[in-house]
Amino acid sequence: MNSRDLLPMGEISSRSGFAASAIRYYEAEGLITAHRSAGGQRRFERGVLRRLAFIRAASNVGLTIEEIRDELARLPGNRTPTKADWHRISKHWRKRLDDQIAALQRLKGGLDNCIGCGCLSLRSCAFSNAGDWAAERGPGAQLLPDTLRRPHPVKRDSSS
Amino acid sequence: MNSRDLLPMGEISSRSGFAASAIRYYEAEGLITAHRSAGGQRRFERGVLRRLAFIRAASNVGLTIEEIRDELARLPGNRTPTKADWHRISKHWRKRLDDQIAALQRLKGGLDNCIGCGCLSLRSCAFSNAGDWAAERGPGAQLLPDTLRRPHPVKRDSSS
DNA sequence: CCTTGAACTCAAGTTCACTTCAACTTGAAC
DNA sequence: GTTCAAGTTGAAGTGAACTTGAGTTCAAGG
Incomplete structure (x- = not known):
C-alpha cells in the first residue's frame, strides 16, 4: 500500500x-x-x-x-x-426484482379488470378498495410493496 | 344537496x-x-x-x-x-405500469448476465458501469426510470 | 350546562439520499 | 514564491407526501 x-x-x-x-x-x-x-x-x-x-x-x-x-x-x-459471494447476493437481488415485477403485474391485472367494469367503486372494485384484499397499509399506495413506493428527487445533471 | x-x-x-x-x-x-x-x-x-x-x-x-x-x-x-374517461385513463396507466415492468426486467436481465461473469467490474460490467449504456443520470440509480426511483417513508400504522 | 370526542389551524417535523453553500486549506505546477 | 484548481468542513437545503403537535373550538349526548 x-x-x-x-x-x-x-x-x-x-x-x-x-x-x-x-x-x-x-x-x-x-x-x-x-x-x-x-x-x-x-x-x-x-x-x-x-x-x-x-x-x-x-x-x-x-x-x-x-x-x-x-x-x-x-x-x-x-x-x-468472490464469485460465490456475488452469486448469493445476486440471487437475493433477483428475488427482489421478481417481487417488484410481480407486484406491478398484479396491479396491472387489477387495472385490466377495471377497464371492463368501469366501476372504481369503493364497495366492489378491488383496485381502489381500501378495506378489501389490499387492506391496512399506508395512505396512498396499498397494492405496492414497500420497495416500490414513490421515488425521491435525485437532482438531474446540471451538465447538458 | x-x-x-x-x-x-x-x-x-x-x-x-x-x-x-x-x-x-x-x-x-x-x-x-x-x-x-x-x-x-x-x-x-x-x-x-x-x-x-x-x-x-x-x-x-x-x-x-x-x-x-x-x-x-x-x-x-x-x-x-364515465366509462369512456376511465377507459382512456386506464390505458394511460397501463402503459406506465408496462414501462415500469420493462425497466425492472431489463435490470434483471443485466443481473442474470452478471451472475455468469461474477465481474462487477467498472470497465466491463454494464450492470454497474456508470459511463456505459446506462449513462449520465443521477447518482445512484442509473438503469431505473424516474418512476421507479426510491420510495419515501409513509409511516406505518400506529394501530395494530 | 357540562363533558367528551371529533375537528380545526398553522407551523414544524419526518424520511432518504444526497447537494449546496460559505469559508477556508492543500498541494502540484510554474 | 505565487497561483489556483481541487479539496476540506459543518450546517443547511431539497423534494414528495404526508404526519405530528400545540393550542383551540365544535357538536352531540346526558
Whole structure:
C-alpha cells in the first residue's frame, strides 16, 4: 500500500461516476473508507472503486443505504466479493426484482379488470378498495410493496 | 344537496381509509373540495369518496399528486369518470405500469448476465458501469426510470 | 350546562439520499 | 514564491407526501 497507489477524490469521483459529495456521504455512512494525506485530504485505495460499483448496482436494484451497508458488512473481512459471494447476493437481488415485477403485474391485472367494469367503486372494485384484499397499509399506495413506493428527487445533471 | 347528505371528516376518513390529515392535505392541494358547517368544520359530498378511491388507485400506479390533480382536472366539469374517461385513463396507466415492468426486467436481465461473469467490474460490467449504456443520470440509480426511483417513508400504522 | 370526542389551524417535523453553500486549506505546477 | 484548481468542513437545503403537535373550538349526548 504505497502512497502512489492511493487515489485522490477527483479521480475516484470521475472514475466511479459519483459526485464527490456522494462519496463523502458514503464514507460518513460507513460504506467505504479512506486514508488521509498529511494535509487531511482523502486518499482512496483502488478497491474503493469496486465497492462503489457494487453500491451503484445495489442502488439500481433499489436497496437503501442501510441495506447496502449490511450487505457489504456481510462480506467477510471487507473483501471484494468472490464469485460465490456475488452469486448469493445476486440471487437475493433477483428475488427482489421478481417481487417488484410481480407486484406491478398484479396491479396491472387489477387495472385490466377495471377497464371492463368501469366501476372504481369503493364497495366492489378491488383496485381502489381500501378495506378489501389490499387492506391496512399506508395512505396512498396499498397494492405496492414497500420497495416500490414513490421515488425521491435525485437532482438531474446540471451538465447538458 | 341537503345537509343530511354531507359527511363529516371522521366518516370520510374511515370509509376511504385515508387519515384525516391526508384528506386535509388533498383538499389543500385541490384534489377534493369540501363545504363547511356553521362552526367551520368540513362537510363532504358523497362523491368525494369516489374521488378518494380514484386518488388511491392513481397513487398505487405511482402518479404524483400533481399528476393526479391534472388527471382529475381533465375530467370535464369535475364529474365522476364515465366509462369512456376511465377507459382512456386506464390505458394511460397501463402503459406506465408496462414501462415500469420493462425497466425492472431489463435490470434483471443485466443481473442474470452478471451472475455468469461474477465481474462487477467498472470497465466491463454494464450492470454497474456508470459511463456505459446506462449513462449520465443521477447518482445512484442509473438503469431505473424516474418512476421507479426510491420510495419515501409513509409511516406505518400506529394501530395494530 | 357540562363533558367528551371529533375537528380545526398553522407551523414544524419526518424520511432518504444526497447537494449546496460559505469559508477556508492543500498541494502540484510554474 | 505565487497561483489556483481541487479539496476540506459543518450546517443547511431539497423534494414528495404526508404526519405530528400545540393550542383551540365544535357538536352531540346526558
